[in-house]
Ligand SMILES: [Zn+2]
């Protein structure tokens with residue numbers, strides 16, 4: 001019987017023998033992992049969420065970190081990708097079979113992916129964030145700022161971001177210049193200011 005030391009998991013606060021059965025790796029000089037095996041997925045999820053919020057609020061940070069990766073990190077990333085490809089080889093094979101069976105669908109999926117990436121970049125670089133829009137939506141209680149009709153998920157009643165003073169006429173992205181308007185109102189408003197459009201709506205409701 002080897003003599004083992006008890007090791008405290010910093011996540012759940014329970015002590016386990018410092019073996020690979022309870023911890024991912026053997027105890028190292030540096031002390032090894034401080035989270036027991038069942039707690040590791042939980043810790044990883046927390047770290048991922050923290051990283052993605054950090055990078056989402058700060059896309060430049062992500063790109064600079066990416067550009068400044070060391071050769072070791074790049075090599076580790078290549079190894080990781082190789083391992084991932086091997087572990088998911090069935091899924092990959094299925095994807096390439098689908099691609100052979102229906103190239104049009106694959107092209108459609110690829111295009112959709114490009115569009116999603118573009119939208120995501122646009123979201124990350126605009127000065128107001130989704131959480132600001134949620135606050136504005138709450139302020140309007142789910143109704144269009146101009147016609148006071150309730151929003152819908154799709155079609156002409158879907159909510160869009162509207163600048164009270166249009167950006168083309170010197171409006172800013174400040175939150176007091178931003179309201180949510182249904183697509184119909186947004187299209188009818190065009191380059192008018194909020195006051196001009198409200199006068200227009202009284203005349204042509
Ligand atoms: Zn634990």
Ligand SMILES: [Zn+2]
Nearest residue numbers: 144147182185
């Ligand atoms: Zn409206």
